[in-house]
Amino acid sequence: DDIMAYARNVVEKEIEKHAADGLARVDYALGSGGAAVVKHSEPYVVGKGNWWTSMRNGVHSDADKMLRPSFGEPGQCFPLKGSSGFVQIKLRTAIIPEAITLEHVSKSVAYDRTSAPKDCRISAWLRRVHDQDLEVHTEKRFLLAEFTYDLEKSNAQTVTVLDSAVSNIVDTVRLDFTSNHGSPSHTCIYRLRVHGHEPEAVSVMAMHLS
Amino acid sequence: DDIMAYARNVVEKEIEKHAADGLARVDYALGSGGAAVVKHSEPYVVGKGNWWTSMRNGVHSDADKMLRPSFGEPGQCFPLKGSSGFVQIKLRTAIIPEAITLEHVSKSVAYDRTSAPKDCRISAWLRRVHDQDLEVHTEKRFLLAEFTYDLEKSNAQTVTVLDSAVSNIVDTVRLDFTSNHGSPSHTCIYRLRVHGHEPEAVSVMAMHLS
Amino acid sequence: DDIMAYARNVVEKEIEKHAADGLARVDYALGSGGAAVVKHSEPYVVGKGNWWTSMRNGVHSDADKMLRPSFGEPGQCFPLKGSSGFVQIKLRTAIIPEAITLEHVSKSVAYDRTSAPKDCRISAWLRRVHDQDLEVHTEKRFLLAEFTYDLEKSNAQTVTVLDSAVSNIVDTVRLDFTSNHGSPSHTCIYRLRVHGHEPEAVSVMAMHLS
Ligand SMILES: [K+]
Ligand SMILES: [K+]
Ligand SMILES: [K+]
Numbered sequence: 336d337d338i339m340a341y342a343r344n345v346v347e348k349e350i351e352k353h354a355a356d357g358l359a360r361v362d363y364a365l366g367s368g369g370a371a372v373v374k375h376s377e378p379y380v381v382g383k384g385n386w387w388t389s390m391r392n393g394v395h396s397d398a399d400k401m402l403r404p405s406f407g408e409p410g411q412c413f414p415l416k417g418s419s420g421f422v423q424i425k426l427r428t429a430i431i432p433e434a435i436t437l438e439h440v441s442k443s444v445a446y447d448r449t450s451a452p453k454d455c456r457i458s459a460w461l462r463r464v465h466d467q468d469l470e471v472h473t474e475k476r477f478l479l480a481e482f483t484y485d486l487e488k489s490n491a492q493t494v495t496v497l498d499s500a501v502s503n504i505v506d507t508v509r510l511d512f513t514s515n516h517g518s519p520s521h522t523c524i525y526r527l528r529v530h531g532h533e534p535e536a537v538s539v540m541a542m543h544l545s
Numbered sequence: 546d547d548i549m550a551y552a553r554n555v556v557e558k559e560i561e562k563h564a565a566d567g568l569a570r571v572d573y574a575l576g577s578g579g580a581a582v583v584k585h586s587e588p589y590v591v592g593k594g595n596w597w598t599s600m601r602n603g604v605h606s607d608a609d610k611m612l613r614p615s616f617g618e619p620g621q622c623f624p625l626k627g628s629s630g631f632v633q634i635k636l637r638t639a640i641i642p643e644a645i646t647l648e649h650v651s652k653s654v655a656y657d658r659t660s661a662p663k664d665c666r667i668s669a670w671l672r673r674v675h676d677q678d679l680e681v682h683t684e685k686r687f688l689l690a691e692f693t694y695d696l697e698k699s700n701a702q703t704v705t706v707l708d709s710a711v712s713n714i715v716d717t718v719r720l721d722f723t724s725n726h727g728s729p730s731h732t733c734i735y736r737l738r739v740h741g742h743e744p745e746a747v748s749v750m751a752m753h754l755s
Numbered sequence: 756d757d758i759m760a761y762a763r764n765v766v767e768k769e770i771e772k773h774a775a776d777g778l779a780r781v782d783y784a785l786g787s788g789g790a791a792v793v794k795h796s797e798p799y800v801v802g803k804g805n806w807w808t809s810m811r812n813g814v815h816s817d818a819d820k821m822l823r824p825s826f827g828e829p830g831q832c833f834p835l836k837g838s839s840g841f842v843q844i845k846l847r848t849a850i851i852p853e854a855i856t857l858e859h860v861s862k863s864v865a866y867d868r869t870s871a872p873k874d875c876r877i878s879a880w881l882r883r884v885h886d887q888d889l890e891v892h893t894e895k896r897f898l899l900a901e902f903t904y905d906l907e908k909s910n911a912q913t914v915t916v917l918d919s920a921v922s923n924i925v926d927t928v929r930l931d932f933t934s935n936h937g938s939p940s941h942t943c944i945y946r947l948r949v950h951g952h953e954p955e956a957v958s959v960m961a962m963h964l965s
Contacts, residue, residue, distance in 0.1 A: 342552040342762040346559045349766045352653075353774060354563060356617045359653035367620030368656060404618060407776045408824060410787030427656065443772075443779035446788060446847065446953075533656075552762040556769045562863075564773060566827045569863035577830030578866060614828060637866065743866075 356404060357491055358436065362528040364508065366402035369427040370529075373507075376420030378413070379521035398422070401524040409440045412523040414450070418515040422524060425462075429506040432459060432531040435480055437510075438491040439525050448486055449517035452524065456481050456513070457494075459505035477503050486516055493530075504534050566614060567701055568646065572738040574718065576612035579637040580739075583717075586630030588623070589731035608632070611734040619650045622733040624660070628725040632734060635672075639716040642669060642741040645690055647720070648701040649735050658696055659727035662734065666691050666723070667704075669715035687713050696726055703740075714744050776824060777911060778856065782948040784928065786822035789847040790949075793927075796840030798833070799941035818842070821944040829860045832943040834870070838935040842944060845882075849926040852879060852951040855900055857930075858911040859945050868906055869937035872944065876901050876933070877914075879925035897923050906936055913950075924954050 352359045364370045371394075378395040389396045397413050401422065405411040413422070439451040457479040477500040484492060508529050515522040562569045574580045581604075588605040599606045607623050611632065615621040623632070649661040667689040687710040694702060718739050725732040772779045784790045791814075798815040809816045817833050821842065825831040833842070859871040877899040897920040904912060928949050935942040 338548055338758055338762075339551060339555075341759060342548075343555050343559075345759075345763050346556050346766050349763075349770055350559055350563050351651075353770050354567065354617050355651040355653040357774065359651075361654055361656060363656075365619060367618050369620070404616065406616065406824065406826065407774050408787050409785060410789070441771075441775040441779075443775045444781055446781060446783075548758055549761060549765075552758075553765050553769075556766050560769055560773050561861075564777065564827050565861040565863040569861075571864055571866060573866075575829060577828050579830070614826065616826065 358493070358528075360434075360436075360493075360528075360530045361532075362436075363426045363428065363430050363432075363531060364402055364424050364527055364529040365427070366399045370402055371425050372398035372402065372413075372422055373425045374421075374423040375413075375415065376422075377416040379416040380414075401526055403526070405438070405440065405525050407441055407444060409445055412440070412525040414521045414523045416521055418519065418522055419511075419513045420522060421509060421511045422527070423507065423509045424527065424529070426506050426508060426529060428533060429461060429504050430529070430531040430533055431502055431504055432479055432496050432500070432508070432529055434493050434495050434530040435508075436491050436493040436526075436528040436530065437482075437484055437524075438528070439484065439486075439523070441490045442486070447518075449515070450521055450523040451486060451516045452484050452510075452512040452522050453514040453516050454481075454483055454512065456511045457508060458511070459500070459503075459508045461503075461505050462507055477505065479508070484516075491526075496531075568703070568738075570644075570646075570738075570740045571742075572646075573636045573638065573640050573642075573741060574612055574634050574737055574739040575637070576609045580612055581635050582608035582612065582623075582632055583635045584631075584633040585623075585625065586632075587626040589626040590624075611736055613736070615648070615650065615735050617651055617654060619654055619656055622650070622735040624731045624733045626731055628728065628732055629721075629723045630732060631719060631721045632737070633717065633719045634737065634739070636716050636718060636739060638743060639671060639714050640739070640741040640743055641712055641714055642689055642706050642710070642718070642739055644703050644705050644740040645718075646701050646703040646738040646740065647692075647694055647734075647736075648738070649694065649696075649733070651700045652696070657728075659725070660731055660733040661696060661726045662694050662720075662722040662732050663724040663726050664691075664693055664722065666721045667718060668721070669710070669713075669718045671713075671715050672717055687715065689718070694726075701736075706741075778913070778948070780854075780856075780948070780950045781952075782856075783846045783848065783850050783951060784822055784844050784947055784949040785847070786819045790822055791845050792818035792822065792833075792842055793845045794841075794843040795833075795835065796842075797836040799836040800834075821946055823946070825858070825860065825945050827861055827864060829864055829866055832860070832945040834941045834943045836941055838939065838942055839931075839933045840942060841929060841931045842947070843927065843929045844947065844949070846926050846928060846949060848953060849881060849924050850949070850951040850953055851922055851924055852899055852916050852920070852928070852949055854913050854915050854950040855928075856911050856913040856946075856948040856950065857902075857904055857944075858948070859904065859906075859943070861910045862906070867938075869935070870941055870943040871906060871936045872904050872930075872932040872942050873934040873936050874901075874903055874932065876931045877928060878931070879920070879923075879928045881923075881925050882927055897925065899928070904936075911946075916951075 401413040
């Protein structure tokens with residue numbers, strides 16, 4: 336009886352986690368939550384038509400696919416040209432980042448996984464919106480994580496932020512990938528999530544005063 | 546062995562229920578099933594642009610979000626201005642209502658849950674479409690349920706219809722909320738579902754003849 | 756302890772399968788993977804408006820709904836007029852087909868299941884795109900499967916390809932249904948999936964040379 340109650344409990348917990356976006360962690364890079372892709376390397380577009388006709392303010396219309404759940408569907412990704420490139424994301428709000436999740440399509444339904452990113456680097460900073468002229472000079476960039484996306488592990492892979500970056504407030508995150516898993520033509524980003532917490536009012540003030 | 550078979554059985558049942566819209570109950574307020582929001586209090590819209598440009602026949606284009614699954618995504622809701630308001634829904638067809646489910650976003654992925662509705666009241670009636678001039682006079686309204694949405698419970702909360710309303714046929718349901726969980730600016734409705742069954746042909750006839 | 760570890764393992768495996776499109780099998784008919792409906796019998800459209808205004812190149816705008824996940828939602832289907840009809844699908848790429856899955860909406864959330872297809876027949880062939888004038892003469896059609904969709908079984912029903920069709924390469928699949936589960940007006944196709952594998956480069960060459 337105890338075992339059966341335990342089994343049912345495990346099931347309910349796991350399904351709850353699955354239903355809560357798979358990880359049950361808040362994602363500050365979620366598109367429907369207000370985050371947006373603001374800059375990226377050249378997109379990869381198949382078929383006729385010029386990719387720049389799908390651009391708006393320098394961002395391709397497919398870019399936001401990487402800020403939305405894929406629900407296990409192949410194709411629900413943002414494809415970038417070549418085996419290296421980058422994507423820059425404005426978060427929903429300024430946060431203290433704790434972890435990053437990079438997700439590709441599940442092995443069991445993928446047609447081909449050579450387009451998965453491999454060597455990745457995540458950096459972040461806080462834009463100084465009130466000092467736009469000085470932006471480049473005043474914002475301080477942090478390296479949040481460096482990792483390799485592993486095709487043998489679970490398709491959503493979470494890395495913890497480096498100690499050196501802990502407790503900094505950021506509102507912009509950038510993924511640079513320097514290699515992929517074999518495709519010479521393109522690299523697909525299915526989803527990038529940014530986990531963390533919002534700073535307490537007092538620490539925001541401290542930061543502004545310092 | 547029995548225990549293992551039992552465990553597997555529990556898992557399969559629970560996943561089936563999860564896959565069947567989370568509750569495995571028919572929803573007569575589902576948008577893709579033909580239901581629609583027909584009236585609501587003032588919507589809450591952030592950013593520039595006037596909200597009335599997104600209105601069509603008095604209904605905001607975001608209204609139908611509350612008649613669609615959210616799949617655990619924050620932001621997939623219909624936001625209304627202030628801490629009180631209402632939404633009126635034309636069901637897919639006339640039914641005998643049995644229960645109502647009000648759903649907010651899951652605690653584990655929410656940025657903020659102060660916008661969840663709190664004190665709620667559900668009423669319902671049958672529109673007299675053939676007597677449009679007399680509509681207000683001939684339709685009888687029923688109170689289906691009064692309840693408080695509880696942030697500590699599961700995010701989809703189901704209440705049974707009051708005894709006083711049992712076995713009445715209705716095709717329109719209205720949610721009035723008189724408070725929320727703290728947000729002064731807006732209240733988000735993620736999803737409202739209406740469960741019940743369609744009347745037998747004979748009882749529909751009886752009703753029309755009576 | 757062993758039992759508990761086993762229970763947890765079962766749960767994780769089943770949720771992984773559920774998250775991987777329910778079956779954890781590659782689907783070469785998936786719309787977001789590049790497949791498309793290319794031909795079908797007369798669509799069923801409710802309400803005013805003429806159905807042919809929603810046609811483009813002879814294909815209704817709702818047709819691709821049958822090449823997308825339904826996520827348990829009633830209404831996410833392609834409705835065809837009457838109790839018999841057909842749909843023809845160009846696959847993402849040429850494959851050696853192994854199995855077909857026909858899916859209807861889950862019993863527990865359905866308003867009505869009389870519109871489910873019943874007696875079905877799946878055939879397939881390889882289009883000869885380089886010999887368009889001769890197309891009809893040169894392509895060889897294979898019967899992949901004949902089966903009856905059973906309302907009592909799981910809502911996604913998979914049938915294995917007939918021995919007679921095994922190891923043929925095809926890129927087009929056609930579903931013919933000759934009956935449904937009772938609706939006189941229409942038949943709904945929620946989803947058709949085509950499972951199999953891509954031919955090795957060597958066998959493709961062998962085929963072209965032979
Ligand atoms: K995605
Ligand atoms: K929703
Ligand atoms: K579908």
